Amino acid sequence: MFKPLDALLQNQIRLQIMSLLMGVETADFNFLLEETQASRGNLSVQITKLKEEGYIKVEKGYKGNYPSTHCALTRKGRAAFVAHFEALKSYWEDGSGTGA
Amino acid sequence: MDNKQQLDVIEQMLTRTRYRMYEQGSIFYLIWGWSVLIATVLEYLLLRSNEWSAFHWMAWPVLMPVAGLISAYTSRKLHNASGYKTLIDEVMRYSWGGTLLGILFSLGLSARIGWVDSYILIILFYALGTAVSGLILQLRELVFGGVFSILLVLGILLLQKDQVDFEAMLIAMAVSIVGTYLVPAYILRMKKTSDV
Numbered sequence: 001m002f003k004p005l006d007a008l009l010q011n012q013i014r015l016q017i018m019s020l021l022m023g024v025e026t027a028d029f030n031f032l033l034e035e036t037q038a039s040r041g042n043l044s045v046q047i048t049k050l051k052e053e054g055y056i057k058v059e060k061g062y063k064g065n066y067p068s069t070h071c072a073l074t075r076k077g078r079a080a081f082v083a084h085f086e087a088l089k090s091y092w093e094d095g096s097g098t099g100a
Numbered sequence: 101m102d103n104k105q106q107l108d109v110i111e112q113m114l115t116r117t118r119y120r121m122y123e124q125g126s127i128f129y130l131i132w133g134w135s136v137l138i139a140t141v142l143e144y145l146l147l148r149s150n151e152w153s154a155f156h157w158m159a160w161p162v163l164m165p166v167a168g169l170i171s172a173y174t175s176r177k178l179h180n181a182s183g184y185k186t187l188i189d190e191v192m193r194y195s196w197g198g199t200l201l202g203i204l205f206s207l208g209l210s211a212r213i214g215w216v217d218s219y220i221l222i223i224l225f226y227a228l229g230t231a232v233s234g235l236i237l238q239l240r241e242l243v244f245g246g247v248f249s250i251l252l253v254l255g256i257l258l259l260q261k262d263q264v265d266f267e268a269m270l271i272a273m274a275v276s277i278v279g280t281y282l283v284p285a286y287i288l289r290m291k292k293t294s295d296v
Binding site for chain 1: 104109
């Protein structure tokens with residue numbers, strides 16, 4: 001019996017954002033931009049989608065004199081990521097890892 | 101993206117986070133490792149020289165504040181450039197704050213217990229600090245580095261007190277700092293470039 005995959009996390013940029021946030025407490029927009037190699041616009045759209053789903057929280061602030069955006073996983077987001085990862089692993093361990 | 105590609109993305113992102121940990125962790129071990137090693141070797145050489153033996157301690161008050169300033173500057177620079185915050189950073193700060201207090205306490209005790217025993221305590225404190233850091237960061241190189249010096253201290257304690265004079269203690273400290281700070285730091289830097 002396969003565990004269901006999270007449709008929201010099957011997008012590469014969104015999965016990258018969630019994976020990066022798993023390893024840190026908070027990350028700013030520029031860090032995510034650098035690590036995901038996404039365009040500013042695309043990253044912004046994907047962050048908004050994750051925020052709307054309640055997977056991440058976004059706080060606007062200042063770093064020195066410059067505005068900065070900080071992202072962090074919510075409890076719901078962490079649980080969703082773990083469930084998605086477990087589901088991916090179950091497909092892979094079963095040997096049918098190529099299914100989308 | 102198929103499932104395999106998704107697993108690859110997750111692995112790649114987690115590796116990138118570890119890459120940053122290697123980078124941030126190893127730089128401080130190199131700064132302090134080289135500073136302590138140079139100070140120890142200089143103290144040993146001065147102690148053995150005829151003209152300068154009275155000033156054998158001179159390297160410490162010069163090199164330690166310099167290492168402290170370089171560390172503070174590097175830490176600030178890395179913090180500003182990193183763009184992320186981890187709970188581990190906070191835990192590490194407290195852990196090394198405690199280690200520093202222990203080292204200062206050991207230095208303060210030197211007048212009572214003598215320099216040999218004081219250096220044993222100092223080695224023990226930084227060895228424990230390194231081993232605990234390794235456990236927190238899940239970097240076994242640091243755990244092994246810390247255990248190396250703890251075993252070295254145990255070996256020294258098994259010897260008779262008159263078998264370990266101050267010069268022998270300086271050699272032990274030089275060996276300890278190489279095994280605990282420098283070797284793990286260089287291994288981590290090599291891994292940093294091979295992992296990503």
